[in-house]
Amino acid sequence: xxxxxxxxxxxxxxxxxxxxxxxxxxxxxxxxxxxxxxxxxxxxxxxxxxxxxxxxxxxxxxxxxxxxxxxxxxxxxxxxxxxxxxxxxxxxxxxxxxxxxxxxxxxxxxxxxxxxxxxxxxxxxxxxxxxxxxxxxxxxxxxxxxxxxxxxxxxxxxxxxxxxxxxxxxxxxxxxxxxxxxxxxxxxxxxxxxxxxxxxxxxxxxxxxxxxxxxxxxxxxxxxxxxxxxxxxxxxxxxxxxxxxxxxxxxxxxxxxxxxxxxxxxxxxxxxxxxxxxxxxxxxxxxxxxxxxxxxxxxxxxxxxxxxxxxxxxxxxxxxxxxxxxxxxxxxxxxxxxxxxxxxxxxxxxxxxxxx
Amino acid sequence: xxxxxxxxxxxxxxxxxxxxxxxxxxxxxxxxxxxxxxxxxxxxxxxxxxxxxxxxxxxxxxxxxxxxxxxxxxxxxxxxxxxxxxxxxxxxxxxxxxxxxxxxxxxxxxxxxxxxxxxxxxxxxxxxxxxxxxxxxxxxxxxxxxxxxxxxxxxxxxxxxxxxxxxxxxxxxxxxxxxxxxxxxxxxxxxxxxxxxxxxxxxxxxxxxxxxxxxxxxxxxxxxxxxxxxxxxxxxxxxxxxxxxxxxxxxxxxxxxxxxxxxxxxxxxxxxxxxxxxxxxxxxxxxxxxxxxxxxxxxxxxxxxxxxxxxxxxxxxxxxxxxxxxxxxxxxxxxxxxxxxxxxxxxxx
Numbered sequence: 107x108x109x110x111x112x113x114x115x116x117x118x119x120x121x122x123x124x125x126x127x128x129x130x131x132x133x134x135x136x137x138x139x140x141x142x143x144x145x146x147x148x149x150x151x152x153x154x155x156x157x158x159x160x161x162x163x164x165x166x167x168x169x170x171x172x173x174x175x176x177x178x179x180x181x182x183x184x185x186x187x188x189x190x191x192x193x194x195x196x197x198x199x200x201x202x203x204x205x206x207x208x209x210x211x212x213x214x215x216x217x218x219x220x221x222x223x224x225x226x227x228x229x230x231x232x233x234x235x236x237x238x239x240x241x242x243x244x245x246x247x248x249x250x251x252x253x254x255x256x257x258x259x260x261x262x263x264x265x266x267x268x269x270x271x272x273x274x275x276x277x278x279x280x281x282x283x284x285x286x287x288x289x290x291x292x293x294x295x296x297x298x299x300x301x302x303x304x305x306x307x308x309x310x311x312x313x314x315x316x317x318x319x320x321x322x323x324x325x326x327x328x329x330x331x332x333x334x335x336x337x338x339x340x341x342x343x344x345x346x347x348x349x350x351x352x353x354x355x356x357x358x359x360x361x362x363x364x365x366x367x368x369x370x371x372x373x374x375x376x377x378x379x380x381x382x383x384x385x386x387x388x389x390x391x392x393x394x395x396x397x398x399x400x401x402x403x404x405x406x407x408x409x410x411x412x413x414x415x416x417x418x419x420x421x422x423x424x425x426x427x428x429x430x431x432x433x434x435x436x437x438x439x440x441x442x443x444x445x446x447x448x449x450x451x452x453x454x455x456x457x458x459x460x461x462x
Numbered sequence: 463x464x465x466x467x468x469x470x471x472x473x474x475x476x477x478x479x480x481x482x483x484x485x486x487x488x489x490x491x492x493x494x495x496x497x498x499x500x501x502x503x504x505x506x507x508x509x510x511x512x513x514x515x516x517x518x519x520x521x522x523x524x525x526x527x528x529x530x531x532x533x534x535x536x537x538x539x540x541x542x543x544x545x546x547x548x549x550x551x552x553x554x555x556x557x558x559x560x561x562x563x564x565x566x567x568x569x570x571x572x573x574x575x576x577x578x579x580x581x582x583x584x585x586x587x588x589x590x591x592x593x594x595x596x597x598x599x600x601x602x603x604x605x606x607x608x609x610x611x612x613x614x615x616x617x618x619x620x621x622x623x624x625x626x627x628x629x630x631x632x633x634x635x636x637x638x639x640x641x642x643x644x645x646x647x648x649x650x651x652x653x654x655x656x657x658x659x660x661x662x663x664x665x666x667x668x669x670x671x672x673x674x675x676x677x678x679x680x681x682x683x684x685x686x687x688x689x690x691x692x693x694x695x696x697x698x699x700x701x702x703x704x705x706x707x708x709x710x711x712x713x714x715x716x717x718x719x720x721x722x723x724x725x726x727x728x729x730x731x732x733x734x735x736x737x738x739x740x741x742x743x744x745x746x747x748x749x750x751x752x753x754x755x756x757x758x759x760x761x762x763x764x765x766x767x768x769x770x771x772x773x774x775x776x777x778x779x780x781x782x783x784x785x786x787x788x789x790x791x792x793x794x795x796x797x798x799x800x801x802x803x804x805x806x807x808x809x810x811x
Contacts, residue, residue, distance in 0.1 A: 255773045269609045272739060272776060274754065412614055412756040427614070427754035429739035433776075446595050446758070449612060 122234060124179075127187070129231050131238070132176035137163055139186040140178065147213040161339040166460070169337070171329045172196045175207055175246070177235040179214075179227040187218035188227045190235045193460060194246060196325040198317055203325075207239060207246035209261060210460050240437075248448070250436040252459045258433060267435040270445045270452070275366065276408040276417070276425040280398045283424055297356065297389040300347045305331045305358075312355045316378050319415065321451025324458050326378055334457055335360050335375065341462075343375055346393050348386035357386035361394055363401045364462055367430045371405035372398035376457035377416065384419065391423050409456050413449060463568065465520055466528055468575040471512040475527065478516070482527040485557050494789035495532055495552035502551060502787070505665045506535040511548055511586070513576045515568055517559065528559040529568045531576040531603065533589065534787065537657040539649060540587065540770065547656060548586035550601045551788035573603025581606075581766045588654070588770065588779075590763035592786040593794060598760045606764045608772045610779070613759040616744065616752040618733040620699075623722035627676075630713075631720040634675040637663045637688070644685040647707040651741075653778035654770070656785055658705065663690070666787055667702070672799015676720045678713040687713035690784070691724065693798035694734055699725040700795060701735040703784040708742050718750045728800050740777055759795075 121130040137160065145157040167174060172194040179188030192207040199206075214228040239246050252273065253261055261267035310327045317323045324330070335343040341362065348357040357379035364373045374394060379387045398406045408425065410417045411434075421427065436448050456462050471479070483496040495502065503510045510532060517528040533548040553573065555565045580586045581604075590610075591601040598609065627633065637660050645658040656662070667673040667690050677688040687706040694700025699721065706714050725733050735752070736759065737744045748754065761781050765771055783797075790796065 258773065259771075269612075269772075271612050271756075274614065274739060412754060417756075418753065421748075421753045426745065426748045427739075428745065433773075444595070444599075445609075449756075450758075 120238070122230060124227060124230065127179050127181060127227050129177060129179050129188075129227065129234050132174065132178060132191075136176075136178055136180075136186055137167070139184075140189055143186060143215045144189065144211060144213060147215060150216075159339065165333075165337065165339055166193065167191070169333060170194065171333050172205060175235070175239050177231050177238070179231045181218070187215040188231045189213050190228070190231045192235075192239070192246075192249070194239075195458065196330065197247070197322055198325060199247060199322040202243075204243060204247040205245075206248040206250060206324075208459065209249055209251045212260075248436050248438050250434070252432045252434055252461065254431055258435065261435060261437075266437045266443075268437060268443065268445045270434040270436050270448050271412065273409065273430050273432040273434045274412055274427045275369075275430050276410060276420045277369075277371075277428050278395070278398075278406040278408075278420075278423075278425045280395065280404055280406065283395055296351050297383075297385045298349045299389055299393045300349060302345050302347055304336045305345070308355045309358065312357070312378065312380060315380050315382075316357075317453075319381050320453035321447060323453040326376070326457075331360075331376070344397060346390060348379070348383075348389050350383060350386070356380040356383040357390055359390040359394060360457070361397050361406075362462065363403055366407050366409070366456070366462060367432065369405065369407060370403070371407045372401060372403040373456060373462050374406065374408040375462055376455050377408065377410070379416065381415065387416065387419050388423070391420070409454075411449075411452060411454060413451070414453050463515075463571055465518050466568065466571075467516040468513065468572055469516070470579065471514050471530075475514060475516070478514075478525075478527045479530075482530060482556060486554070489792065491789045491791050492530070492552045492554040496530075498789065502532075502534045505662060506537065506546075508535050508546075510534055511576070511580045513572060513579060515559075515572045517556075522558040522561070526556060526558065529553075529555045529572045531569075531572050533576075533580070533586070535586065536785070537662065538588070538655065539652070539657060540654050542649075544657075545587050546585065547588040547590060548580060549785065549788060550589060550591045553601050553603050569603050574605060577604040577606070577764060581764055583767045585766070587766050588763050588775070589766075590761065590785070591788075592759065592761050592781070592783075593791075594758050594760065596791070596793070598762055602762055604764065607762055608764070610761040610763050610772060610775050611738070611781075613736050613757055613761060613781075614739065615755045615757045615759075616735040616737060616747050617755045618718075618722070618750070618752045620722055620725045620731050620733060623719070623726040625723065625727060627723055628716050628719045630678055631716050632677050632679060634677055636660070636669050637675060638683075640679075640683050640685050641688070641705075644688060644705055644707075648705050649780075651708050652780035654775065655780040658703070658784070663703075666784055671797070673702070673797075674724060674800050676717060676724070678710070678716050686710050687717055689717055689721070691721065691800070693728070693730065693800055694795045697730055698732045698734050698795075699728065699730045699800075700783065700797065701733070702797065703782050704735060704737060704743065706743060711746075714743065714746065715750070718747070724800070736781075736783060738776075738779070738781060741780070 148155045175192040177190045178186045190212045192209045194205050194207050197204050197206045305328045313326045343360050343362045345360045350356045360376040483493045486493040512532045514527045515529040519525045532552040533550045536547040538545045538547040581589050642659040674691050678686040687710045690703040691701050
């Protein structure tokens, strides 16, 4: 991790003057040049890339309940040619309310490549970003991501990414599944499933119970879940609540039809179950299977850390662990950083990443 | 560093090596590695790689070795070409030299000197280690050492099974020359791996070690598949090497049945394998009832070739407990003898 700001340039507040370019924090209106450059750069390197709309940019950047993290490198005419950004997320880590930061969407516009000399505008931008946002409270405690090979190398250099794990995915082949039969004869019958369009405040209470087994978990409260799933442009998620016989919320799941790691299927976007209510897990898995069948999906794909109890519960229900192209990584602004505590105690799902 | 000479070990260092070993408790990994020097130096003609930090007499103590890095060369393959890997078996600082910030600095300097000397594309192309978090912390000296994988385990809970090995499976006293042919069939799917033949297998799994070698073969001496297993953590049968060609589907099923039988007759409730997630067997064994569990075991390595980076090694390196030959600390999973398992007639004389 960089532990000091680059010193070779004069810094004026949040602005670093590099001569032909300046590095500074985001200002309203930057999106007018960020978005076209982003769409141009990523379309050139990813054949599956779908251009982002301004609505979507606003949603993920300005409406995130955890805030905004963004530095840009701009020309004298204030045109953005380098972009270094992250999606902050509110976490409970060892009982403490903190922020983490998922690094996403960073790029250097190759059209300005001739000006990006070593140590480079991009390097300066990323190091400034890391120094400005990362660190001990109240800064972002951990930088993390789910990079593919190329992004991993960049992150290793810029943010000292460390491997948390080779990411596995749990996969259920719908045709071979007997989950429906299992559910019908399991205690899941005492749990009622209810589809919703938005979450209510009772999910905050569920989160306080469900977070307890985990040393680190994103705050899955109403504000976060509604932002993440209910208000997202161009994505339609299906959300289901599990209630016990008393009507109490004991779990929820979010799913959509899509693809992960070039595998199409029903992608479980989020999952949280009260650890004392395994029947909720049975019932929600049955609902996932119903969704997959209704959408003609061949498989259900679920991403969880292999250290959490749910990972085993899904395997007990017939899911198989498969390799993926991804590595879960994290970096921390401390020399003594070890990924072991995150490996053991960090609970996450697809919701914590921006892949779906 | 002041007062330290970083260099390859020499014959004149022998008494200092003995004193260095004595500074560690009996059974300690470092002490065991030095005491079993001859054992680790045996398999490869180029011998051990050892560098030391020699300290002059100072306020801390008399003339001594302040630190040592030891590794054993491993015959290996990269894309069918013969190469050499090296397993770090000890990296430690003398207790007198650990005070303050000196210890980490000494080890970092010696680790860098070690890598400068031995880590090169035409020498030790991969320098690696395997173990828990403590091994990772103590052995990841030097620049470029990266965590390759936290090794997931395939675990089978044994609750039923027959008392006899399935037909077609045999238990061997030792592997013969036919092991090399089996290795060649397996290695078609492994772009990076350590070489297995009768010699390396006999060194890694000595005849008196209580290891059980289960094979599927025929009377003509052909091995279709094989594995080596031993008692692991309490109640656990641990598979140490899995030599099953990807096209030997029937043999794989037989070996799974044989493992269940072996565990049951040995009074063990759990079978544990560690396979790379990219291997076909990682998937197919789940269809046999194995579940994937997380573990704290870490594979870490330093590549001396830019093409063989961390990501490439994750995707292509066939890594097994076979590859870990260094002494173990008491906190690591053991390799204990199964003892009572009857050795059947060798089908491959």
